[in-house]
Amino acid sequence: MVSDTTALLSVHYYDHYEQGYNDWEECTKMGIRLVDTRGTEYCYWEGLVDFCGGNMKIEPLNDSTVFFMYGDRDEQLEYFIWKINENPVRKKAKWLNEHLPVSLNAPMRVWKNGKFLFNYYGKFALLDTVANTIMQITKEEAGWPDDVEDAQYFGDDLMTIILHPNKFSFSILRNGTDTLSIFYEDASNDYDEINERFNGRYINRMKKDGWYLYSTDGNWQVSEQAVARYYNQLYFAPFN
Numbered sequence: 512m513v514s515d516t517t518a519l520l521s522v523h524y525y526d527h528y529e530q531g532y533n534d535w536e537e538c539t540k541m542g543i544r545l546v547d548t549r550g551t552e553y554c555y556w557e558g559l560v561d562f563c564g565g566n567m568k569i570e571p572l573n574d575s576t577v578f579f580m581y582g583d584r585d586e587q588l589e590y591f592i593w594k595i596n597e598n599p600v601r602k603k604a605k606w607l608n609e610h611l612p613v614s615l616n617a618p619m620r621v622w623k624n625g626k627f628l629f630n631y632y633g634k635f636a637l638l639d640t641v642a643n644t645i646m647q648i649t650k651e652e653a654g655w656p657d658d659v660e661d662a663q664y665f666g667d668d669l670m671t672i673i674l675h676p677n678k679f680s681f682s683i684l685r686n687g688t689d690t691l692s693i694f695y696e697d698a699s700n701d702y703d704e705i706n707e708r709f710n711g712r713y714i715n716r717m718k719k720d721g722w723y724l725y726s727t728d729g730n731w732q733v734s735e736q737a738v739a740r741y742y743n744q745l746y747f748a749p750f751n
Contacts, residue, residue: 512548512571512710512711512713512724512726512738512739513545513574513575513595514574515548515726515738515739516547516548516549516738516739517545517546517547517548517555518545518546518548518739518741519543519544519545519546519569519571519577519595520543520544520546521541521542521543521544521567521569521579522541522542522543522544522557522559523538523540523541523563523567524538524539524540524541524559525537525538525539526539538563539561539563540559540560540561540562540563541559541560541562541563541567542557542558542559542560543557543558543569543577543579543593544556544557544558545557545595548724548738548739548741549739556595556596558593558595558597558598558599560591560599567579567580568580568619570618570619570620571710571711572592572621573711574711574712575594575595576592576593576594576595577592577593578590578591578592578593578619578627579591579592579593579599586605586606586610587603587604587605587606588603588604588606588613588638588645589601589602589603590602590603590604592640602640602643603643604638604639604640604643604644604645605643605644605645606644606645606646607644607645607646608646608647609647610647611629611631611634611635611636611647612631613629613631613636613645617629617630617631617632617636618630618661618708619638620661620662620663620664620709621663621664621665622637622653622663622664623654623664623667623669625640625641626638626639626640627640628653628655630655633650634647635647635648635649635650635652635653635655636648637652637653654669656669656671656687658673659671659672659673660672660673660674660681660706660707660708661707661708661709663709665712668685668686669685669686669687670683670684670685670691670709670731671683671684671687672707672708672709672714674706674707679695679696680693680694680695680696681693681694681707682694683714683727683731683733685731691730691731691732692727692730692731692732692733694714694725694733710724712726712727713725713726713727713738714727714733716737721740721741722740722741723737723739723740724737724738724739724740724741725737725738726738
């Protein structure tokens with residue numbers, strides 16, 4: 512999410528080939544697209560690179576810059592720092608110890624001291640974009656709190672999402688003790704599963720019919736209603 516009405520989506524372009532009874536597609540380009548969440552047919556901007564790396568990973572670093580990853584090898588992590596309306600800066604980080612598969616299933620969070628933390632099912636890796644290194648570390652070394660849905664540094668403050676016992680409501684805490692906001696939802700709603708995570712300063716809530724995105728204000732108060740919804744990370748549905 513970039514604003515209440517705009518978001519970045521990952522995109523692939525394919526060439527289609529036909530020969531006799533056979534037909535196939537080959538990916539030729541990939542990149543990111545800035546779209547209107549009220550109808551993704553409207554594109555404000557698109558940035559592309561002339562190669563394909565299979566599946567992609569996009570994580571927000573701030574409201575205009577994203578971490579864009581396409582390759583994860585045993586020796587190094589390849590990624591872009593990509594700002595909207597600018598060309599991507601391509602970078603490589605060397606693994607210093609045991610390689611952790613961070614490519615798709617490991618959420619990446621802005622962490623302390625200007626570094627970035629991957630959380631892969633309770634295993635952690637710390638990326639240093641200045642030294643161009645990445646290394647696996649323990650939960651204690653990372654400083655990842657216990658019993659949180661998600662955690663991320665915003666400036667010098669560690670923000671955490673804590674799920675309430677009823678599984679439908681959550682709180683946002685600053686530095687583990689300061690409760691900034693509480694989000695309540697009617698527990699009678701029939702949901703198979705609920706979980707929350709940061710999307711920059713937005714909150715993603717996964718329900719059985721897709722992801723719902725809620726905005727926060729300057730004091731981290733969560734909007735009562737979702738500002739957008741999307742299905743399997745592909746299509747936004749407007750609220751109107």
